[in-house]
Amino acid sequence: MFIIGNFLIALATVVDYVLIFFMWIVIARAVLSWVNPDPYNQIVRIIYSITDPVLDRIRGWLPVSYGGIDFSPIIVFLLIIFLQKFLVTSIFALGKSMM
Numbered sequence: 567m568f569i570i571g572n573f574l575i576a577l578a579t580v581v582d583y584v585l586i587f588f589m590w591i592v593i594a595r596a597v598l599s600w601v602n603p604d605p606y607n608q609i610v611r612i613i614y615s616i617t618d619p620v621l622d623r624i625r626g627w628l629p630v631s632y633g634g635i636d637f638s639p640i641i642v643f644l645l646i647i648f649l650q651k652f653l654v655t656s657i658f659a660l661g662k663s664m665m
């Protein structure tokens with residue numbers, strides 16, 4: 567049973583790191599929206615391709631743009647924090663209980 571517990575702890579850690587990495591990508595996307603970058607730059611294209619599916623889905627659900635300001639990254643931050651506090655903590659606690 568301890569193998570499953572270790573697996574769940576490792577899974578919680580990986581999910582937590584992926585969420586942190588995605589949060590930094592969204593921050594980079596928000597900063598890029600302020601400076602009007604070159605759309606043909608490879609890094610800009612990668613950041614846009616990673617963040618566009620999530621941000622576009624939030625923009626479709628909620629009218630989060632008000633006065634020219636896009637609030638969808640804030641919604642993404644709140645969702646990431648929720649997932650870290652609920653999902654990651656739950657998986658980690660389940661793994662700890664199996665050890």
